[in-house]
Amino acid sequence: MKWNLVFELSLFGLAMAFATVYFIPSSIEPFCWLIVFIICAWQIADKSRSRYFLQGFLVSILNSVWITTVHIFLFDKYIANHPNELEMMKRMSSPDSPKLMMLMTGPLVGIVSGLVLGLFSFLASKIMKRNAY
Secondary structure, eight states, X not given: OOHHHHHHHHHHHHHHHHHHHHTOOTTTHHHHHHHHHHHHHHHHHHHOXXXXXXXXXXXXXXXXXXXXXXXXXXXXXXXXXOHHHHHHHHHXXXXXXXXXXXXXXXXXXXXXXXXXXXXXXXHHHHHHHHHHO
């Protein structure tokens, strides 16, 4: 397990947290995440010898910590640039506390994206091993 690699790759999440607050709109955010996931999966497959899925999963868990923290601390600026997210929060079960809603949904998003990045990392390891022969 390469803990330093997991931490270093999670810094993409920190960068994306600030980028989504200030200049990346919701409409292109998924494409940015796809690029981040491909880079992370390739790095995990290239620099690790085992536990590819777990390392990808943990990168996304740390990403969710970074993102949730930044979005809560910069909530007013985030919401000013993402009115659709505010409307979605208002329709959910706790419309009176959008920050609490972010705090509750952040880990769930981290788990789901962790499953995706874990799968990407595992598949990248198989592709890279196949190409090495």
